[in-house]
Amino acid sequence: MATIAIAATDGMLHFELATACEIFALDPSGLADPWYDLVVCGSGPAGLGRFRVDPDDGLDRLARAHTVIVPSVADVDADPPPDLIDAVRAAHEAGARMVSLCTGAFVLAAAGILDGLRATTHWAHTEVLAARYPRVRVEPDVLYVDNGAVLASAGKAAAIDLCLHLIRRDHGSTVANAVARRLVVPPHRAGGQAQFVATPVPARDDHPLAALFPWVLARLDQPLTVEDLARRAGMSSRNLARHFRAVTGTTPLQWLSTQRLRRAQELLERTDRPIDTIASAAGMGTAATLRRHFNRTLGVPPETYRRTFRGA
Known part of the structure; x- marks a missing residue:
């Protein structure tokens, strides 16, 4: 029987x-x-706020497990506890499969386990x-990564995706699907984190833009160029680009493309309009162009996005 050991320490978040x-x-x-x-392993009662857990065993038990799971930590700016770093490093050296959920990636990274490997965490971090x-x-942009012996998930619900992926690896799709049905979740979600990241307009109203x-947002259905935006702002294209970079961190065209995509997302979530109508309303011209942008940026076609996010 394969042992799965969860590292529980103070400052962890309880969801994962x-x-x-x-x-x-x-x-x-x-x-x-x-x-x-x-x-569940730890050096003593652990948790955050009102949530507490009493470990079954000490952190040294991690080194004797087949799989070690490190849940998320609340404060990514704080150094992980040294005893936790030592324990996960020892488990890795002993050959355990290492798994981080959400910001648990910061623990594996601090232990050097992620060096040279692909990894992810919550998009905000x-x-x-x-x-x-x-x-x-x-x-x-991914929901999780699998390096074979080291795996990492993105935020919150992506922890479920990775856990189901582990079951699929260990026991096959039939068992993973059965667990997913019990949880009332899809056995596999298409796309990545990008489809869940909000892209609001900057909240400050004291900047030149x-x-x-x-x-611009009132005219996303119209063909707009950088020259159109510069003319409206009363500045040169070069000056416009400089202000865009300072305010949004990106270029005018990239920002415009993001807003068009976000408008399409909103229409898919809130209306029953056909895909070609939404493409026109978002200034993307055709359904083919909209699908290309969705697949490239969000990792899913617009139809899949609508099924995921459209309320009943």
Whole structure:
């Protein structure tokens, strides 16, 4: 029986811990024999706020597990506890399969386990992870990555995706699908994190482009060029680009493309309009162009996005 050990420490968030316990603690109606032996490991009672957990064993137990799961930590700016770093490093050196959920990637990165490997974390922290650990190949747009012996998931619900992926690897699709049905979630979600990242217009209204943004957003269905935007803002194209970079961190065309994509997302979520109508309303011209942008940026076609996000 393969042992799955969860590292529980102070400052962890409970969602990913509870997710792993829910998925790996119960045998799915005898479909897999043997199932996993789940153990929660820590140096003492751990948690965050009102949520507390009493570990089954000490952190040294991680080195004797087949798979080690490191749930998310609340404060990515704080250094992980040294005893946790030592324990996950020892488990890795002992040959355990290492798994981080959400910001648990910061623990594996601090232990050097992610050096030279692909990794991900919650989209809000991918830039921090990449900057702090430049030897880690951070992929911000995926739901999870699988390097074989080292795996990492993006934020929150992506932990479920990765846990189901582990079951699919260990026991096959039939068992993974059965667990997914019990959880009332899809056994596999298409696309990546990009489809869940909000891209709002900057909230500040005291910058030189404050009047331009609403003007553009009201005309996304029209053909707009950088020269059109510069003329409306009363500045040269070069000056416009400089202000765009300062305010949005990107170029005018990239920002415009993002807003068109976001408009298409909103229409897919809130209306029953056909894809070609939405493409026109978002200024993308044709359904083919819209599909190309969706597949390239979000990793899914617009039809899949609509099924995922459209409310009943």
